[in-house]
Amino acid sequence: MSGILVVLELQTTSGQRAGRISRISWEALAAGQKLAAAQSLNITAAIVGADTESLAAEIAAKGIATIRVDHPLLAQYTPDGFTLALQQLIQSESPTQVVFPHTYQVRDYAPALAARLNQVLISDVVDIAPGPVFTRQLMQGRLNGNYRSTGTGPCLISVQAGAFRAESTESATTPAEIKTFTPTIEAAQIRTIPGEPFRGSSQSVDLGSAQLIVSVGRGIKEAENIPIVQELANALGAELAASRPICDNGWLSMDHQVGSSGQTVSPKLYLAVGISGAIQHLVGMKGSQCIVAINKDPDAPIFEIADYGIVGDLFEVVPALTAAIKAAKQ
Amino acid sequence: MKIVVAIKQVPERDAQVRINPSGKWIEESGLQYALNESDAYALEEALQLKEKHGGEVIVVSAGPERVGQTIREALAKGADRAIHIDCDDLGNRDALGVARLLAAAVKPENPDLVLTGLQSEDLGLGQTGVIVAELLNLPHATLILHVEKTETGLTVKRELEEGWFQTIDLPTPAVLTIQSGGNKLRYATLMGIKRAKTKEVRRVTAAELAVDATPVVILDQILLPHKQKSTQMLPGSPKEAAAALAEKLKFEVRVL
Numbered sequence: 001m002s003g004i005l006v007v008l009e010l011q012t013t014s015g016q017r018a019g020r021i022s023r024i025s026w027e028a029l030a031a032g033q034k035l036a037a038a039q040s041l042n043i044t045a046a047i048v049g050a051d052t053e054s055l056a057a058e059i060a061a062k063g064i065a066t067i068r069v070d071h072p073l074l075a076q077y078t079p080d081g082f083t084l085a086l087q088q089l090i091q092s093e094s095p096t097q098v099v100f101p102h103t104y105q106v107r108d109y110a111p112a113l114a115a116r117l118n119q120v121l122i123s124d125v126v127d128i129a130p131g132p133v134f135t136r137q138l139m140q141g142r143l144n145g146n147y148r149s150t151g152t153g154p155c156l157i158s159v160q161a162g163a164f165r166a167e168s169t170e171s172a173t174t175p176a177e178i179k180t181f182t183p184t185i186e187a188a189q190i191r192t193i194p195g196e197p198f199r200g201s202s203q204s205v206d207l208g209s210a211q212l213i214v215s216v217g218r219g220i221k222e223a224e225n226i227p228i229v230q231e232l233a234n235a236l237g238a239e240l241a242a243s244r245p246i247c248d249n250g251w252l253s254m255d256h257q258v259g260s261s262g263q264t265v266s267p268k269l270y271l272a273v274g275i276s277g278a279i280q281h282l283v284g285m286k287g288s289q290c291i292v293a294i295n296k297d298p299d300a301p302i303f304e305i306a307d308y309g310i311v312g313d314l315f316e317v318v319p320a321l322t323a324a325i326k327a328a329k330q
Numbered sequence: 331m332k333i334v335v336a337i338k339q340v341p342e343r344d345a346q347v348r349i350n351p352s353g354k355w356i357e358e359s360g361l362q363y364a365l366n367e368s369d370a371y372a373l374e375e376a377l378q379l380k381e382k383h384g385g386e387v388i389v390v391s392a393g394p395e396r397v398g399q400t401i402r403e404a405l406a407k408g409a410d411r412a413i414h415i416d417c418d419d420l421g422n423r424d425a426l427g428v429a430r431l432l433a434a435a436v437k438p439e440n441p442d443l444v445l446t447g448l449q450s451e452d453l454g455l456g457q458t459g460v461i462v463a464e465l466l467n468l469p470h471a472t473l474i475l476h477v478e479k480t481e482t483g484l485t486v487k488r489e490l491e492e493g494w495f496q497t498i499d500l501p502t503p504a505v506l507t508i509q510s511g512g513n514k515l516r517y518a519t520l521m522g523i524k525r526a527k528t529k530e531v532r533r534v535t536a537a538e539l540a541v542d543a544t545p546v547v548i549l550d551q552i553l554l555p556h557k558q559k560s561t562q563m564l565p566g567s568p569k570e571a572a573a574a575l576a577e578k579l580k581f582e583v584r585v586l
Contacts, residue, residue: 012490079460079470104491107448108472111425111457112464120424120547123455133550139347139356139452144555151546191469195497197490212585218343236585248511254493261489261509269585276343279454290583291559292575297344306561308578310571320572328576328586 003042005095005154006032007086008059009103010049012077012197021047021055024101024159026166029064031159032099034128041096046181048085050075056178063172067093068180073187079109080190085183087116092181095154097132102158114156121156122147124279126163136160140278141301161260161283205239205255207263212238212271215258215285216246219274219295219314223251228318229273235325238271243281259284274314277302294318331385331479333376334436335409336446336458337369339393339400343451349552355421356552365400368447372508374515375477376445377408383479386410388439392431394418398531405526406518412529417536423543429461430541435534437466441503443484448473448507456507463505470505471498475512487512 008025011018029045036043045059048069059066069085082105090098090113100106102124114121127135131148134157138145149155207213214233220226233240240256247257258265259281270288275281277293277300285291286305293306294317303309310317341347342362350357365373376387389404391397392415401412413435420428436444444466449456463470475495476487483501489509490496518526536543564574580586 012494083464104473104489107456108460111460112470115426115429115461115464118426118546120426120545121457122547123457136454137555138454138552139341140343140454141555142347143349143356144553145453145549146551146553147547147549149547191500192471193499195499197494197496200493200495236579244511250514257493260491262493264492269579269583290585292579293561299346301555303561303563304555304557305559307559308575309561309563310568310575311563312568312571316568317572320569321575324569324572324576325579325586328580 002094002096003044004032004036004097004099005090005093006043006045006099008045008047009101009105010055012105021058022101022103023166024103024161027161027164028099028101028159030166031125031128031164034164035097035099035132038130038132039096044093044095046086046089048074048082057175060175060178061172063174063176065176066178068178069183070180071183071185073185073190076194077105078190078192078194079112080192081185082109083113083116084185084189086113088183089181090117090154098154098156100156100158102160106158110156110158117153119149119151119153119156121158122149123158125157125159137279140276141282141304142299160279162286200254205253207239207241207256207258207265210239210265210267212236212269213241213258213265213267213288214238214271214273215241215243215275216252216273217243217275217281218245219276220246223249225315226251228315232271232273232318232322232325235322235329236271238269241265243275243278272302272306273318275302276300277304294321331379331383331443332388332439332441333379333385333443333445334388334390334439334441335369335373335376335404336432336436336444336462337373337389337391337400337404338366338447338450339363339391339397340366340450340452349554353551354549363396363400365403366447366450368449368508368510370447370515371510371512372445372447373404373407373409374513375508376443377516378513379443379477379479385442388413388441390415390432390435392417392428392536393420401531402526403518405529405531406522407516408522410529412531414531414533415536415539416533419536419543421549422545424545424547425455425457426461427541427543427545429458429465431536431539432458433462433465434539434541436462443502444468444505446507448509459505459507466505468503468505469500470507471500472507473509474506475509477506
C-alpha cells in the first residue's frame with residue numbers, strides 16, 4: 001500500500017469511556033495525517049479486536065479508510081495475539097510508516113512486533129519534521145533527540161499523549177471504506193492469560209476535581225519533610241499531591257500520585273515543589289491553567305511548562321511562601 | 331529459580347547534562363553514573379524471589395569499563411555473579427542492537443526468569459525487555475509490580491494507566507519488565523560489599539557475542555527542547571521570590 005497505517009486502541013479502563021476509542025488514538029491518527037500529507041501518502045486506520053464493527057464505522061465516518069483486524073482470540077489484549085495479528089497485517093499491507101499511540105499497551109507489544117519485522121519502534125515521539133525526522137525526549141525531558149529510520153521496511157513510531165492535536169478529525173460527508181482482515185492465530189500461540197482490570201486502593205483523594213493543587217517530588221528528600229509542603233497546601237486551601245517516587249517510597253499514599261500511572265489533573269493552579277518534571281509526571285498535569293514550579297535546578301524540565309518559576313532551595317522558599325500567602329490572605 | 335537481571339548504568343538523576351561537540355550525544359566527561367532506578371527494582375524483585383524459592387541471581391549489563399562499578403553494587407546487594415558485556419559503542423546501537431547483545435549473553439544461561447526495569451532514565455526507550463523476550467522467544471509481561479511463583483509458572487501484577495491494575499498468568503521461562511515502587515529497595519551491607527569483591531564477573535566483548543550491530547534507527551542530533559511557555563522567573567532571595575509569587579497568585583492567577 002505504501003501509505004500510513006495508524007493502529008487505534010480502545011480505552012481499557014476508566015469507567016464510562018471503557019470500550020471507546022481512546023483520545024490518544026485520535027491523536028495518533030492526527031500524527032498519521034501529518035505524515036501522510038507531508039509525503040503525499042494515503043492513510044488507513046486499523047482497529048484490533050474481536051467485535052470491531054461499530055468502532056470501525058466510527059473511524060470510517062471521519063473519512064478514514066479502516067481495516068478491522070478481527071479474530072475471536074483478540075477479544076482480550078495479549079502481547080502474543082496483537083503481535084501476530086499486526087505482523088500479518090503489516091506484511092500484507094506493506095505500509096511506509098505505522099503510527100501507534102504511546103500507551104502502556106503499545107509499550108507491551110510494539111517493540112516485539114518491530115523486532116519481528118527487523119525494525120525498531122521509535123517510541124514516545126513528540127514531534128515530526130520533514131524527512132521524516134522524529135523527535136523524542138531524552139534524559140527525563142532535559143534534551144530532545146532527533147531520530148530517523150535507515151531501514152527499508154516499515155518504520156514504526158508511537159506518539160506521546162498530548163503531542164499532536166486530535167481536532168483535525170471531523171466527520172466526512174461520506175464514510176470511507178471498511179475492510180476486514182482476519183489474521184491466522186491459534187490459541188496455543190497465546191502464552192499469557194490476562195485478568196480483568198481492577199482498581200487499586202479506593203481513591204480517597206480526588207485530585208481530578210481539585211481547583212488548587214500543591215504537588216511534591218523527590219526534592220523533598222525525606223518523609224519527615226512532607227509537613228512543610230502540607231502547610232503550604234493548607235495555607236492555600238489546596239489538595240496535596242505527589243510525583244511517583246514519593247508514593248513509591250510510601251511517603252504519601254498512591255492516590256496522591258499525579259502522572260501517567262496516577263491521576264490526570266487540570267486545576268486552576270498546580271504548584272510543583274521539588275519536581276523535576278519527568279515526562280510521566282508532565283502528562284498528568286500539563287493541562288493545568290497555571291503552573292508554578294519551585295526547584296533548585298534551573299534546567300529542570302518542569303520550567304519548560306511553568307508559568308511562574310522560582311529557582312531555589314525549597315526548604316527556604318516553601319516556608320517563606322506559606323508565610324507570604326497567609327499574609328496576602330489577611 | 332535461576333534469574334537473570336539486565337541492568338543499565340545511567341547518568342545520575344541530578345547530573346548536569348550537556349550536549350557534546352558532535353551534537354549526537356551528551357558530554358560524558360565528569361558525569362556521575364548510577365544504577366537505573368527501575369532496574370534497581372528488578373534486582374530487588376529477583377533477590378526477594380531467590381530468598382523465597384532459592385536459586386541464583388545473575389546480573390548482566392552492557393557498557394564500557396565504568397559499568398563495572400554498577401555491577402559491583404548489584405553484587406554487593408546480593409546478586410551471585412555477573413556478566414559484563416564490554417562494549418564502547420552502546421550509543422551507536424539501537425534498541426534492537428542492544429537487546430541482541432543482552433539476549434546473546436543471557437541465552438546460554440537458560441534462566442527461568444529474565445527481569446529488567448521497564449525503562450531507562452537516559453534514553454527512555456522502554457523497549458529492551460520486550461525485545462529480549464522476542465529474541466529469546468519467551469513470553470513476557472511489562473510494568474510488573476509483583477511476582478508470585480505458581481505451580482506452572484508465574485502470576486504477576488501489571489500496572490495499567492490511571493490507577494488500574496491486572497493480573498497475568500504466564501509460564502516460565504519468561505521475561506518481565508519491572509515498574510518502580512513494587513518493593514522497598516535494600517541497601518548493600520558492609521558484608522555484602524566485602525563479599526562482592528570475590529564474586530565472579532565474567533567479561534564478554536560485544537565482538538565475541540557476534541550479533542548484528544547495524545542500526546535500523548539512528549539518533550541524528552540532540553537538541554535543547556523548545557520552551558513551550560514563556561516562564562516568568564521570580565528572582566531574589568527566597569523571601570523576595572516568595573512574596574512576588576504570593577502577589578502573582580493573588581492578583582494575576584486570582585486564587586488567594
